[in-house]
C-alpha cells in the first residue's frame with residue numbers, strides 16, 4: 070500500500086480546558102478525495118490547521134509527505150495548497166499584486182492556469198486592480214481558491230471553500246475541482262456543510278465527532294451499508310448489530326439501531342421478522358445519526 074500523504078497519530082488539541090481533538094488517528098492516502106464532516110464546533114478547522122502545522126498541537130504526531138509538520142521543507146510546503154475558512158489574503162494589495170507576490174515564491178507557479186481561472190471567475194482588469202479589502206466575500210473566496218490552485222499542488226486542503234459563493238460560483242468551482250484538480254490525481258481534503266456538494270465531489274467521507282474520526286469510508290460504500298433498524302425493544306434488546314453506531318429507545322417501546330455496516334445476516338433477520346423495519350439512510354440521515 071502507498072505511504073499516506075497525511076498521517077496523524079494521537080493528535081490532541083485543547084482550547085483552555087476544552088478538548089477539541091482527542092488522540093485522533095487519521096491517514097490520507099495519495100489520490101484520495103475526502104469530505105470532512107462534523108457539526109459546528111466539532112473541530113474541523115482545528116484539525117485541518119493542526120494537520121498543516123498552522124496551529125500548535127498539544128500532543129501526538131503529524132507527518133505530511135513523510136516530514137514532521139512544523140518542520141516542513143520549502144519543497145514540501147510547495148506541494149500543498151490551502152484555502153482557509155477565513156480570508157488570509159493581503160487585503161492592502163490588489164489581486165494582481167498579491168498573485169505576483171506568490172508567483173515569486175512558488176517555483177511551480179502556473180501563470181497560464183491563473184490567467185484562465187481569473188478570466189473564468191470574472192476577474193477582469195478592473196477587479197484585478199482593486200485593493201483586496203474592497204472585494205466582496207465571495208470574490209475574496211474565489212481569489213483564495215485561485216491562489217491555492219496556482220502552483221498545481223499535490224495536496225489541496227480546503228476549509229469550507231464555497232461557503233461565500235453563490236450557486237453559480239459553487240457550481241463553477243466544483244466543476245474545476247472535479248474536472249481538473251481531481252482529474253490530475255490531486256489529493257483533496259475539504260470540509261463542508263453542503264452535503265449535496267460533497268456528494269458531487271467526494272469519493273470518501275470522514276465524520277469528526279468527540280475529537281476523533283468516528284466513521285470513514287467510501288461515500289457509495291457507506292451509503293450502501295448504512296441502515297436504520299427499528300423494532301420492539303423486546304425483540305432488539307438482545308440483538309447485536311455489526312457496525313452499530315447508535316442505539317436509541319423511544320417512549321413507545323421501540324428501539325432504533327443505526328449501523329454503518331449492514332451485512333447479509335442483518336438483511337436476513339429483517340426479512341424473517343415482520344416486526345422489524347430496515348431502512349437505508351441518506352447522507353444527511355447518516356450525518357445526523359453519526360454526529361449527534
Ligand SMILES: Nc1ncnc2c1ncn2[C@@H]1O[C@H](COP(=O)(O)OP(=O)(O)OP(=O)(O)O)[C@@H](O)[C@H]1O
Pocket residue numbers: 084085089107108109110111112113114115116
Ligand atoms: N482560538 C481559539 N480559542 C479558543 N477556542 C477555540 C479557538 N478556535 C476554535 N476554538 C473552539 O474549538 C472548537 C472547534 O472549533 P473549529 O473552528 O475547529 O470547529 P469547526 O468544526 O471548524 O466548526 P464550524 O463548522 O462551525 O466551522 C469550538 O468549540 C471553538 O469554539
